Amino acid sequence: MYELPEIEYWKMILAGQLSGKTIEHISTPDKVMHKQLTGIIKQIQGVLVWHIERRGLYLSFHLDNGQRFVIELNNDTAISIISTKELRDKKPKSLNVHFSDQVLQLQNISVEQIQLISVREAEQQFKPLGLDPLDRSFTLERMQQIFAQKRSSIKTAYLDQTLIAGIGDKYSDEIAFAARLSPAYKMNELTSEQWESLYEATRNVLKQAVDHYIALDCPVYEPTSNLDQYKEHLQVFEREGIACPNCKQPIVKKVIARKKTYLCHTCQPTN
Numbered sequence: 001m002y003e004l005p006e007i008e009y010w011k012m013i014l015a016g017q018l019s020g021k022t023i024e025h026i027s028t029p030d031k032v033m034h035k036q037l038t039g040i041i042k043q044i045q046g047v048l049v050w051h052i053e054r055r056g057l058y059l060s061f062h063l064d065n066g067q068r069f070v071i072e073l074n075n076d077t078a079i080s081i082i083s084t085k086e087l088r089d090k091k092p093k094s095l096n097v098h099f100s101d102q103v104l105q106l107q108n109i110s111v112e113q114i115q116l117i118s119v120r121e122a123e124q125q126f127k128p129l130g131l132d133p134l135d136r137s138f139t140l141e142r143m144q145q146i147f148a149q150k151r152s153s154i155k156t157a158y159l160d161q162t163l164i165a166g167i168g169d170k171y172s173d174e175i176a177f178a179a180r181l182s183p184a185y186k187m188n189e190l191t192s193e194q195w196e197s198l199y200e201a202t203r204n205v206l207k208q209a210v211d212h213y214i215a216l217d218c219p220v221y222e223p224t225s226n227l228d229q230y231k232e233h234l235q236v237f238e239r240e241g242i243a244c245p246n247c248k249q250p251i252v253k254k255v256i257a258r259k260k261t262y263l264c265h266t267c268q269p270t271n
């Protein structure tokens, strides 16, 4: 499941491994996909990757021909970097971006998740995205400006990518727990102390998850195993019936903002 920390982790891995390298070609054993991507395949050949950035839940490769190669990861997509030899041996059904000695492998990806666009088009596409919680511009004051007038719940507000980008079901629940607030709490009724708790929890939960992935230092050719390992560090998400790490009461599952939501009734009061 990809949310901001997982994509941030992959951005760092890919930037470290692929920045400064030239895309030799793109291949896929899927003939239909190959045909649909003909335009991109032709244009991207021999183009150098300057660097890679994350925008919300997108990975954006800055290319030396002035274009952006944008990948949107969904929960089924597995991403990995393998050697050219491994690709030859395994022949996986994936979309493969070939560099001189490495292959960026994207499994379970559709053509809709891949774009080769101009800088201007990329900026237009990313424009609606809200604040990035790992960006320096994400301050308590800025957060309050954006959320203060929202009458919606924390859960609804945090899932709205035009307000805050990159957070989904998992980290919205984890952040609300760390802030000791129910995800159903109305944003416009938060006290100044609760604003601070929510702000600190947002920064800390996301940073800790990124740091955890970095510390694992898993081989990048095992696409999802390293991300799965973080599950045991989650405090409430998908832990229905398990003791709350703070008060030992069972975690409950509720529907808030039409989404499955995990929380502790004792630790997370609502208004």
Ligand SMILES: [Zn+2]
Pocket (backbone or CB within 6 Å): 244, 245, 246, 247, 248, 249, 264, 265, 266, 267, 268
């Ligand atoms: Zn509790």
